[in-house]
Amino acid sequence: MPDEPWWKSAVIYQIYPRSFADSTGDGVGDLEGIRRHLDHLEWLGVDAIWLSPFFRSPMADFGYDVSDYCDVDPLFGDLDAFDRLLADIHGRGMRLIIDWVPNHSSSEHPWFIAARSSREDPKRDWYFWRDPHPDGTPPNNWKQAFRDAPAWTLDPTTDQLYLHLFLPEQPDLNWGNPDVEAAMHETLRFWLDRGVDGFRMDVIHAIGKDPALPDDPPEVAALPHSSLNDTPFTHQLLRRIRALLDSYTGDRMSVGEVFLLDTAKVGTYLRDQLHLAFNFPPLFTKWRSYRWAKQLDDAAAYIEPNGWPTWVLSNHDVVRHRTRYGSEDRARAAAVLLLGLRGTPFLYMGEELGLENADVPPDRVVDPGGRDGCRAPLPWDRSRGHGWGEPWLPFPPDAAARSVEALRDEPESILHLYRELLAQRKASPALQLGDQERIEVADGALAWERARGDDRRVVAVNFTDEAVAVPNLQGTVVVSSDRLGEGETFTGTLGPDQAVWLRV
Numbered sequence: 001m002p003d004e005p006w007w008k009s010a011v012i013y014q015i016y017p018r019s020f021a022d023s024t025g026d027g028v029g030d031l032e033g034i035r036r037h038l039d040h041l042e043w044l045g046v047d048a049i050w051l052s053p054f055f056r057s058p059m060a061d062f063g064y065d066v067s068d069y070c071d072v073d074p075l076f077g078d079l080d081a082f083d084r085l086l087a088d089i090h091g092r093g094m095r096l097i098i099d100w101v102p103n104h105s106s107s108e109h110p111w112f113i114a115a116r117s118s119r120e121d122p123k124r125d126w127y128f129w130r131d132p133h134p135d136g137t138p139p140n141n142w143k144q145a146f147r148d149a150p151a152w153t154l155d156p157t158t159d160q161l162y163l164h165l166f167l168p169e170q171p172d173l174n175w176g177n178p179d180v181e182a183a184m185h186e187t188l189r190f191w192l193d194r195g196v197d198g199f200r201m202d203v204i205h206a207i208g209k210d211p212a213l214p215d216d217p218p219e220v221a222a223l224p225h226s227s228l229n230d231t232p233f234t235h236q237l238l239r240r241i242r243a244l245l246d247s248y249t250g251d252r253m254s255v256g257e258v259f260l261l262d263t264a265k266v267g268t269y270l271r272d273q274l275h276l277a278f279n280f281p282p283l284f285t286k287w288r289s290y291r292w293a294k295q296l297d298d299a300a301a302y303i304e305p306n307g308w309p310t311w312v313l314s315n316h317d318v319v320r321h322r323t324r325y326g327s328e329d330r331a332r333a334a335a336v337l338l339l340g341l342r343g344t345p346f347l348y349m350g351e352e353l354g355l356e357n358a359d360v361p362p363d364r365v366v367d368p369g370g371r372d373g374c375r376a377p378l379p380w381d382r383s384r385g386h387g388w389g390e391p392w393l394p395f396p397p398d399a400a401a402r403s404v405e406a407l408r409d410e411p412e413s414i415l416h417l418y419r420e421l422l423a424q425r426k427a428s429p430a431l432q433l434g435d436q437e438r439i440e441v442a443d444g445a446l447a448w449e450r451a452r453g454d455d456r457r458v459v460a461v462n463f464t465d466e467a468v469a470v471p472n473l474q475g476t477v478v479v480s481s482d483r484l485g486e487g488e489t490f491t492g493t494l495g496p497d498q499a500v501w502l503r504v
Helices: 031-036 038-044 079-091 110-115 178-194 232-246 263-267 289-303 321-325 328-339 404-408 414-426 429-433
Strands: 012-015 048-051 068-072 095-100 152-155 160-163 198-201 253-257 276-278 310-312 344-348 435-439 445-452 455-462 476-480 499-503
Touching (some): 068 178, 079 178, 095 178, 263 276, 321 328, 328 455, 429 455
Parallel strands (some): 012 048, 012 344, 048 095
16 A cells, blocks of 8 residues: 555564574574564564564563663674564565663663762753652652552662652653653664664653652552553653654654553544554453444544554453453454454464463562563474473463464464455455444444445454344455355354454
């Protein structure tokens, strides 16, 4: 679609580097492992890859605590390995976006080491420092994520508290200081000059703080402040970031993690700010037709007037949707739903295999946020090690049967379903960029039409475990979640947990 930016019609595949592919046998995924498995992503048909953090880090939050924004952690390789990976991705006609963590650095970043050394250090104001109240309590009631604890930690060297919306090892950067903004812009330029196509911007809505640092209202004070921060200053900062990205050729893009569970607020981060913004309420939506109808309606009401929607079912922070929905049939139907929606879909590595969350025993738990289960290694083959050395986390259930090798050998597998969905989507202007209009159908089902030019498609999903009659839907079945009836005229009935694409 040459008249539209690439990211509007793309399907973007998220890779969590520690868990995708291990090239060294040390049990931890790395950049070379990703490069050696690009054949899988090219065969699958994805258009772009989002790479979660691979920067130098002490790994208190597994890469989201960055100690050097412009280098690769030796765990994952080096800059030469990154350049080879980027060149191979581009050589296959795909794009690469990388994570960018602008709200906070690692406490081991040279900036923070300098800042905490003295109250007079030139980098002191690169972070937030405050005296405690006379009774020793923090300067406000903000809570940190992951723990029911204040978002402030006392630094004994200077006897002041510093702000961290996440772990104490992740002090918040003060974007109110122009030197911080300039330095962070330089980190973007470093990777843009290297050729990356864009950035997933971590907790981007939190970078602008109210300088008064006021208390959160009592009715929400128990929530982490990272899910509440929403200031006019952030929007100013984002407009300047957008100008930087737009100064580069090639439709460089941004997709922001706006973890505000209010779609109306998410919409305000678009237009001349972010190119895309993750809208997370669908991640917490139960598998019910009326609940998903609301998600479609909210996106139409609050996202589309300002920009282009995104859709996601799983990622590195939440329980996998195969586990949440309770069956493979529903996971397959969800794939048909996701890839049939107007907007940019993001796939999380392994959902094309129908992976469930891993069962991680207490002695193997490592993540401070309890997210190990969705970050388990991807099984590549049927062997005992599934293509890995001794992995850093246990594998998901049924790893041999759910491996890429095993599912490639099964033409009716969920892996082949995803491949067919991506191929059909790529061939359909309506599914890529078409308008979307809801169609009224029986309770328990949800349907909509996508149209662009002469191309018209209908997407229909049965959210129940019983057949549902939808006699007003007509067309040829292009794809069915159970792979039955494809190429035939639709019968007017959706089977239990079935979803279809129809060509009108």
